[in-house]
Amino acid sequence: MQNARDLKEYKGELSGALGNEFLRTAMDNFAMAYRVSRAKAFAGMDVDGLVRDIAQAKDQAMARMDELFEEFKTQAERQGVTVHLAKTGQEANEIIGRIAEKAGVKRIVKSKSMTAEETLLNHHLEDLGLEVTETDLGEWIIQLRHEGPTHMVMPAIHLSRYQVAELFSEVTGARQEGDIQKLVKVARRELRAKYAQAEMGISGGNFAIAETGTIALCTNEGNARLVTTLPRVHVALVGLDKLTPTLTDALRVIKALPRNATGQAITSYVTWITGPGECQSSPDGKKEMHVVFLDNGRRKLAKDPVFSQVLRCVRCGACANVCPVYRLVGGHQYGHIYIGAIGLILTYFYHGREKAKNLVQNCINCGACKAVCVGGIDLPRLIKEVHARIQDEEGHPLQSQLLGMVLKSRKMFHALLRSAKAVQKPVTGGTPYLRHLPMIFARGQGFRALPAIAETPFRDRFESIKPKVKGPKLRVALFSGCVQDFVYPEQAEAAVKILAKHNVSVDFPLDQSCCGLPVQMMGEREASRSVAAQNVRAFDLDSCDYILTLCASCASHLKHGYPEILGPDCEGDPGLAATVRQFADRVIDFSSFVHDVLQVEPAEFRADGRKAAYHAPxxxxxxxxxxxxxxxxxxxxxxxxxxxxxxxVCCGFGGTYSMKFPELSAELLKKKLANIEKTGAELLLTDCPGCIMQLRGGLATKGSPIKVQHVAEALAERLR
Amino acid sequence: MNDKARLADLMAEKAGLVSAIVSRVKSLDEAFAYTLDVCDKKEACQLLPSGCESDLSAGAGALCDAKLGKIIAAPGLPAEAVKALGEACAGRGVGFITQGMRSHLAGIDIGFTIAEAAIAETGTFVLDSRSEELRLATMICEVHVCVVPVSAIRETSFEVEDHLRELCQDAPGYVAFITGASRTADIERVLAIGVHGPLELHILLLED
Incomplete structure (x- = not known):
């Protein structure tokens, strides 16, 4: 549970987590194993199609949230369920407290519910003098330790068997060994007694199915079956986002949820409860059943044009499973209650700005979460949106405001870069790296050498290298991005060399500037939009077939980010929305262009068989x-x-991320370089100058002989 | 291979992947005999590593001490089958119950059920669990033996949807999809079977 008051305190906690060896090893093993088991579970399935169907069905359902609530209520009440709607977490807790009081309940057993974690239900019930026992093994463990979950599906993933053994020794008053199979059986028998005594069972709900008034639950342990069977009262606490029109919708999500969560084809138990059934421990032989729906901002979210898609989340936890930052620091540093990428977003909406403001900055924007989300939620973009909203509400930090201001004026930005070149001499020591940075810039940056600004930027060299092409077969306009323009112009030059050989004309529109991703990352929406518009206007779409860029980050921002930023709702220039679509359609990365469009062949190159590894940006x-x-x-x-x-997996660069969280960036780089070194390669190729900056800097600092190049450079060197 | 046989094979394969023990039987009588063999081979209470050897807190330990002899529970069977299984149990000196599960919460040896339907692609069977006795029997047993009629096996969950809807609409309803034994990986992600429910799941594919 992340509660740091400011970024400094948060960074302190991150450092602490980095020092936790058990956590690091556990998380590494988990990340590696998850990747394999997920792939196996989805093998042979049309995953993209399934994700599209789920996203569409969830969007349609969420647009009808109130209507579905009414339908569910009608169906469920007809069968004798009492249906409640709580506006806030506190209200939900109070409703459940009153149900317990009225029914004369003293002891409660619970099955796992993230919604109950959200409302801090246990604290409320315990304050009322009720005994509450979590029965999901992981939840029970963290309840006994008085801490929050570190994963939505595996809440106690941060703990070792020895820590659990110690805990269970305290609970049973008898010495327990660190044998997992035995510990599980201890929990089995201790908890069996709790079920037998409890008068009330509280569950969550993976689905609230409107057509039948059914609550469906997915569990592996089967504890939800006992929780909903033995006690005479059953309360299901369910977020309004779990409302779904039909059984079909639920069955569809069940195809994806367990596969994405743990690599299982289905959970051991899926339980479908419709209405209060028989219950022998009840005086009238019938169960008392309540469904408490929680709003806590969900109804407002459903109407939000940007954020409504977060309600597609099925709580599988996959966004944490693949997050390289989560893997380093664990769930207590990567969420308040909800963990992982979705947690960074939900924290803002369900728990407020104070809890979210530090967390949202800790996204490296690698997109791993988005790639595995079964709801197809654009998590990285929404995290940046939350960050931007918080800055709009709280005021922008000076640093990001300044960067925004500078980038909005291409001339000022480029003038600054040129003057940086002039003054960097004392710090390069004649090398291509910045060797002696003043402390203010270098804090925590010792893990990699930073490159110097190039002697002559690409924009000044272009005229002299521009290929003279008659009757070109294709016309390309180059978008260099800042790094290749001012730091690594030789990469763009290498590309030009290859294009010239293929009779492709090349243009370099001089009004282009930074793509704007750095300011987008820092939550400077206004600057981001302004820079994007300048770049779109800088290119004459009638005179180019492709907009080619050698920077993967620029390419994806130009292609997918721009239509979002300058889309139909763009302020000021509605004409731009149509243009930006055409602009985006023309954007292509270097490797795709050379491989798919030019279709280069081995005969064009001098093969030397040197061993090369690849880093996928x-x-x-x-x-x-x-x-x-x-x-x-x-x-x-x-x-x-x-x-x-x-x-x-990300190299840890992440643009401004590596400046803000150098310790995490360094760790990611360390892992990356270790994997590269294991291959025995002498060359390391990639497609992004940002990654090259990080990788080259890291290898230089280590004194490694591995040479890092852009794919374009490696090809150009070998051209016949 | 005909479709029925293909689905039965798929069911057996997928259920096997989640550590269910799958066998084929030709009749209910054969299923009863199988169940009693399993029961014979296991010892009451301690046969499976259910943790009896570990010390527990006083309350939990006391619950366990209440266990008596070997018991097979089979609520929800047709009267004829109850008679047959009851007699078979008596013949081998095994206790047989169809109700009163709440007085056996510490555990019974075997819960015996017959599934409504099955989903081959995940190795799942569908159990109408509206009877509290049946629901409890399948949770407090150490071994769950479920007969799955081959004719009731479908390939995907969508093919049992209509049936599921009928069961839900006939409220109050309580339907279970069961796939493998109760499991957890909550400690260090190490798989452990039998955290709250059965420690073993046996599926008997009944050729019908």
């Missing part, structure tokens, strides 16, 4: 879905490609 493999082209190009260019482990 987040914004290329997930942002643009390009995976095959660069790897095949390595073979075409005559290199021996050596696959590395976790090639598509």
């Amino acid at each position: 987040c914004h290329l493999c997930r942002g643009l879905g390009v995976t095959k082209a660069p790897r095949e190009l390595m073979a075409t260019g005559g290199l021996e490609y050596l696959p590395a482990e976790e090639e598509d």
